[in-house]
Amino acid sequence: MEKQICLLEGDGIGPEILAQGVQALKTVASKCGHNFTFVSALLGGQAIDALGEPLPAATVSACKAADAVFLAAVGGPKWDNLPADKRPERGLLGIRKAMGLFANLRPAMLFPELAKACLLRHDIAQRGLDLIVVRELTGDVYFGEPRGIEVRNGERTGFNTMIYSESEIARIAKVAFETARKRRHKVCSVEKSNVLETSRLWKEVVCEVHADYSDVTLTHLYVDNAAMQLVRDPAQFDVILTGNIFGDILSDEASVLTGSLGMLPSASLGASGPGLFEPIHGSAPDIAGQDKANPLATILSAAMLLRLGLGLGREADLVETAVRNTLAAGFRTADIMEEGKTLVGCREMGERVCACLEKL
Numbered sequence: 001m002e003k004q005i006c007l008l009e010g011d012g013i014g015p016e017i018l019a020q021g022v023q024a025l026k027t028v029a030s031k032c033g034h035n036f037t038f039v040s041a042l043l044g045g046q047a048i049d050a051l052g053e054p055l056p057a058a059t060v061s062a063c064k065a066a067d068a069v070f071l072a073a074v075g076g077p078k079w080d081n082l083p084a085d086k087r088p089e090r091g092l093l094g095i096r097k098a099m100g101l102f103a104n105l106r107p108a109m110l111f112p113e114l115a116k117a118c119l120l121r122h123d124i125a126q127r128g129l130d131l132i133v134v135r136e137l138t139g140d141v142y143f144g145e146p147r148g149i150e151v152r153n154g155e156r157t158g159f160n161t162m163i164y165s166e167s168e169i170a171r172i173a174k175v176a177f178e179t180a181r182k183r184r185h186k187v188c189s190v191e192k193s194n195v196l197e198t199s200r201l202w203k204e205v206v207c208e209v210h211a212d213y214s215d216v217t218l219t220h221l222y223v224d225n226a227a228m229q230l231v232r233d234p235a236q237f238d239v240i241l242t243g244n245i246f247g248d249i250l251s252d253e254a255s256v257l258t259g260s261l262g263m264l265p266s267a268s269l270g271a272s273g274p275g276l277f278e279p280i281h282g283s284a285p286d287i288a289g290q291d292k293a294n295p296l297a298t299i300l301s302a303a304m305l306l307r308l309g310l311g312l313g314r315e316a317d318l319v320e321t322a323v324r325n326t327l328a329a330g331f332r333t334a335d336i337m338e339e340g341k342t343l344v345g346c347r348e349m350g351e352r353v354c355a356c357l358e359k360l
C-alpha cells in the first residue's frame with residue numbers, strides 16, 4: 001500500500017519522540033510490504049520562529065494532501081508571552097479546525113506491566129482500565145455564540161453559549177457506536193440532561209442513532225456521576241461518548257488514572273479526509289533535548305494512525321504488541337521507571353520497540 005504521512009514534529013521533545021514514532025511506522029511498513037512516504041511541515045513554535053505564525057498556509061495544504069497527519073506536540077516557555085492568537089497552541093486548534101476534525105478519540109488503558117503506576121486502589125486497578133473517550137471537538141460551549149464579557153447591571157458579566165445541533169450530535173454518536181463495534185460493544189453517553197436543554201437533545205439524538213446499532217449496549221450517565229464512576233469502577237466503561245467540555249475534563253481524568261502520561265495516544269477524525277494522530281501529553285520543555293522523553297505515547301499514536309487513519313488493523317496490532325513486549329522485557333524510560341527494571345532513553349526505547357516489531 002502506498003501512503004503519504006504528513007509529519008508535524010513541533011516543539012520541545014517533539015522531534016525526539018516523533019523520530020521514534022516514524023521509525024516504528026517505517027519498520028512495520030517494510031515488514032508488511034507497504035510504502036509510506038513522509039513530508040514534514042511546520043507547526044507551533046517552530047513555525048513562529050521560521051515564518052512568524054503558528055499555522056502557515058503551507059502546513060494546512062500539506063496536512064490536507066496527506067493520507068494521515070502525525071503530530072508530536074507544540075508549545076514552550078519561549079513563546080508564552082506572545083499574544084493569544086500568535087501562540088503555538090493556536091496552531092494546534094487551527095489545524096484541527098482547518099481539517100474539520102470533530103471527533104477526538106482518547107484511549108485510557110492500564111498496561112498490566114505498569115499497574116503500579118496506576119493512581120487507583122489496588123483492588124480497583126486489578127479489575128482493569130481499558131476505555132476510550134469519544135469527545136466531540138468542534139462544538140459546545142467552547143465555540144458557541146454569543147460569548148463575551150460585558151457590563152450588565154453595573155457589573156462585569158461573563159457568558160458563553162452551550163449549543164449542539166442534532167447533526168453535530170448524530171455524527172459523533174456514530175463514531176462512538178462504530179468504535180464500540182471494534183471493542184466490547186458498550187457505549188456510555190455522558191451529559192447533564194437533568195439540568196441542560198443541550199444535554200436533553202444530546203440524549204434524544206444519541207438514542208435515535210442507537211436504533212442502527214442494536215448490537216451495541218447504550219447506557220447514560222450524568223457527567224458528575226461519570227466523573228465519580230471513573231474513579232470508583234473504571235472497568236465498567238468501554239466507550240464513553242460525550243461533548244466537548246465534558247470530554248475535555250473526563251478524558252484528562254481517565255488518562256491521569258493510569259499514572260503514565262507518556263503512554264497515552266489520541267486520534268482526531270473528521271467526516272472524510274485525513275485524521276490527525278498525536279500523544280496526549282505536551283512538549284515537555286523541562287526534559288527537551290535530553291533523550292529522557294518516553295516515546296511510547298507517540299509510537300502508540302502511530303498504531304492508531306495505522307488502524308484508524310490507514311485502515312491497517314493488523315499492522316496496528318503489531319506495533320501495540322511490540323510496545324507490550326518491550327515493557328514485558330523490563331525496559332522503562334524515567335517517567336515509568338520502577339525498581340528492578342532497565343532504564344533507557346527515548347532513542348533506545350524506540351529502538352527496542354522496533355527490534356520487538358521485527359521479531360513478530
Ligand code: NAD
Nearest residue numbers: 073074075076262280281282283284285286287293294335
Ligand atoms: P506536558 O505534558 O508537556 O508536561 C507535563 C509533565 O509531564 C512534565 O513534567 C513533562 O516532563 C512530563 N512529560 C510529558 N510528556 C512526557 C513524555 N513523553 N515522557 C516523559 N515525561 C513527559 O505539559 P505542560 O508542562 O503543562 O506543557 C508544556 C508545553 O506543552 C506548554 O507549552 C503547553 O501549552 C504545551 N502542550 C501542548 C499540547 C499539545 O501539543 N497537544 C498538549 C498539552 C500541553
